[in-house]
Amino acid sequence: MGFRPVHLCFILFFVIACISCTSKPSIDPKIEALVAQKLMLDIRYFCEKSELDVTTQRCTAPVTTLPDDLKEMIADTGVGGIILFANNLVDTEQMLRLNRDLQTASTNGGHSPLLISIDQEGGRVVRIPQNISTAFSGNMAIGATYAEHGTHFATLSGDVIAKELAVLGFNVNFAPSVDVNVNPENPVINVRSFGEDPQVVAELGLAQMQAMQQNGIIAALKHFPGHGDTNTDSHSGLPLVEHDLNKIKAVDLAPFQYAIDNGDPGMIMTAHIQYPALDSATFTATDGSKTILPATMSRAILTDLLREQMGFRGVIITDALDMAAIAHFYEPTQAVLQTFKAGTDIALMPMAIRTAQDIPKLKRMIADLAYAVQIGDLTLAEIEASVARIQTLKQNYIPSNAAQLSPAKALARAQSILAAPAHLKIEQDLADNAIVAIKNQQAWPIKQSTKRIQLVMPDKAKCMAMTTALTDALNTFDPRPKLTIRCASLVSEPTDNILAQQRDAQLVIYTDITPQQSLVEMGGMDDITDWRLRPNKEALEAKLLTLMKDVKPHQKSLLVSMRTPYAVTQYADYLDGIFASFAYNTQVTEQLDENGAAHAHHEGPIYRALANILLGNQQATGSLPVSVGKH
Template sequence: MDLDFLAGQMIMMGFKGYELDSEFMDVLKRVKPCGLVLFQRNIRGLTHVRRLISEIQDYASKIGLPNLLIALDHEGGVVFRSERFTPLPSAMALGASGDPSLVECVARIAGEELKVLGFNVNFAPVADLNTNPMNPVIGLRSFGDDPESVSVMVSKYVSTLQSIGVMATAKHFPGHGDTYVDSHLDLPIVDVDINLLMARELKPFKAAVDADVALIMTSHVSFPKIDETGLPATLSKKILRDILRGVLGFNGLIISDALEMKAISGRFDVGEIVFHGLNAGLNIFLRCDDFDAVLELKDAIIKCVKSGRVDSSILYDSYIKIEAVRGRIKSALTLHPPAKFSPTLFRRNRAASRDISINTITLINGEAFKPIKDLNSIVILIPKSLERFLSRFDYDVVGMIVGEFGSYVENIVLYFYDESSPIEDIVESSRSVDGVIFFTYNAIFNKFQMDLYRIVRDMVSVIVVAGLPYDVELIEDSKPIFLTYGLNPLSLSALVDVLCGFEKARGKVPVKFKQHFSG
């Protein structure tokens, strides 16, 4: 194996568009990557992406490449790449269930659907502890803030997903949950020492390692008390070689988070990224944006070896690890071939996901709750930010919401609110109905939501915290509060059943609040 091939095998790349066109084929020939990551920009539909992946794998084989790792960010909750997949509860919703068997069900749904389409790597689960309520990028993507509970969930997700034949990726090592900065935008700094890291952030990653996780993705986060150079974990020999390999005993693939993120690309040139990354122990450099950047990355790897700054054996060692993961995929698929690609699979999974969601919904101040099925008329107030998110599922959002509630309540007035909303009309409508359901969606980052709540508070019957659970701490009264930890068409249907009293809210809040609330 020559240097050109080995350098390419250390790259996983993205691409733009829906087809394997001549430019894409040329780049695959030139780069020789170990794999690809797909995004929403590559997926027209399920039949389309299944055909596309098959064509790509066939072409890779034709030009002499090993079977490609084909990855997707399919965490569930707020992170999904196509509305055609079964909508899944967020990790934090699963944490609220407290039931590892539900994590197993979700991992099985995700794995079955990914496998039948041709994906063999999932960039999940998130193993971060969301210890900072103001974290702008992790939040609902985390199972919670308790190291022991999160470790159990991470382990169950990893073992289930990989038993199906889709390799798991625990992320973002050694933790992105205690940051105030989004690493897509700048470099976060976490000022904790190794003792606290071992007692807290590293436990879920150790659980993933013990579950034989195939890949671990690094965080673009600096831990200056652990690596005094200030290098982000992605480029830190101390964090990757000494802690991840040495202390935790991980022997699988270490993959970077996307290198175009500003925490990396805004501070280091490609030569520095490659030099530090290779020395730190990265096995795969992930570059998702454009072909020129991918080609530049490969050239930098080759140049780094030819100049003598790193030894070529580092590249060969990475290739051996990549081949080991390919072998694991092949073995698992031999034991568990993909299911038949049919609408039946997805219908079954949607029903299961809805049932799982019922077990995640949490009720606070439940003694004051009265089911809405006994009401004749209601006003529903939903932030426009939540409407925008729900529109990603390719539904008529108004029809979806009115349809779900309208099965049990005869008269419904629906407002999607923001600062431009007609406050007088909202107040007038709220006064003339039997009840008001007030939704918040990450109100800790949007002051207006609570400003409006204070205006209509006396008329509100039920509050639904549909995003981050920390909104609860902004609500200064004892009205019943339901927490859903995210919302999708299936969990909305489950929520309506709970609001009507047909099902009980069974979840428990998986993060700590500053004050006590009655369940």
């Protein structure tokens, strides 16, 4: 008896279904739910297909309101956390709404509250708009106050930063950085470190961490086992630290161990750095090359050292997995798989979600990771213990009544806390106490006979901030109607023009920003194109030196080092004075002129502090937290 066509179709369908079942085994949804809790995504940009850049096919539309596709993704997958960037944050009401919608999406999916995280270190790395928040001068400025004030400003800054984040709906801050900056060429940490003394870094890091956590924000100490002696940015390459075990323990690990022994860190963030003295095992990269495992991928470092030997019981989170130090060597799912094997609890930014077409890829990643658990490539007991740590952290820090406050009351509360007068006073106090006088051969206080001052600032915004600060200080304390202040942008103004201007001045004030802005300050890997287009630092340094050498004996000149002060040694012989400020943050507001036209107005605490010191209204009382040589 022959088969009818309908029977043949049925048999063919059955065979294909069986093959499909073989190639795509059934995935336990309970394991998928566990794995999803261990992922923290960024939603920096999201586009409809029609919104992609025609030339690059990239999405650069910031997520400021939560699209339905992302709401459904959070509800469907049960991812454990979201990280937000400056692009996502516009104003107080918008931030509150976005964070509330994120939590609602998770709740609607029947999941635990999201960890909503941010990089709000203070200083060079801040994401909340600076015109509506308190940004502070940063860690190295705090380090400069340690000799006279101990942990005072670490505690106060941590307290303020946490209060302002919590009232907006954040619950995780990737701070403080407790890297010990012992490398003058460090391109990514520098002023983000409290200094070069491991004990000082340890004490300040613990104080800031505890202040944040006492105000309901989970602190994430970073970057374990230490990013302080690198000359490569892990956003663009894979750094190598060749310290021996004794130095690693005494320098790199010391602040982390101090926090574990004396506090209760909620999180520790890993570093994408090779530490061969801790783990010399190699792996084969996607291009076939062999290289040493970075710490983020090392079980010897994350489990054997951090958990077993150092006694850390909190949550381990990776640094962003889209950084070149990882993405260049691993496919996304491979990277997550390897870091979970190493002992990481949360994989940060494991893949980019930029369009609706990326969401099935995320679901595939979750399924693949769950399958790795099912076949024993990942240990179920370790995954369950990891998720239990995450849930405990959420229960301890995310208030159960967070959603009960009405939007209007939440907005009023946030507006009363963000940039509150008491917070701004602490910000100014830190700036006032952080400035270090490195050299002064009668360069300041500015003499009454000085009638013409030439400023040479990195750009026009900083020109405005410094000019405004000097003008305001003069009007308040020392009116000099005939004093002229001019400012030139080092980047945009030709050398000959600046030379002509400064030759007419009695006092020339230069500023230096070394090293250049890093990717983390700009945001992350999405900014790499703009980062590569930065002005050439060597050319700017040569230009600055040319200007300094042209100063005449009858003129006074001084330099303000506005980042790490290591570079001042190359300029010191040509100057009468040198300051270190460790910061150059400006706050931008819109002001109307007498004709009703709007203009951007730049100012900042560090400029006000510098102006008052230059005019003799206050003293520079800070102490260098790093060594800068004989000068």
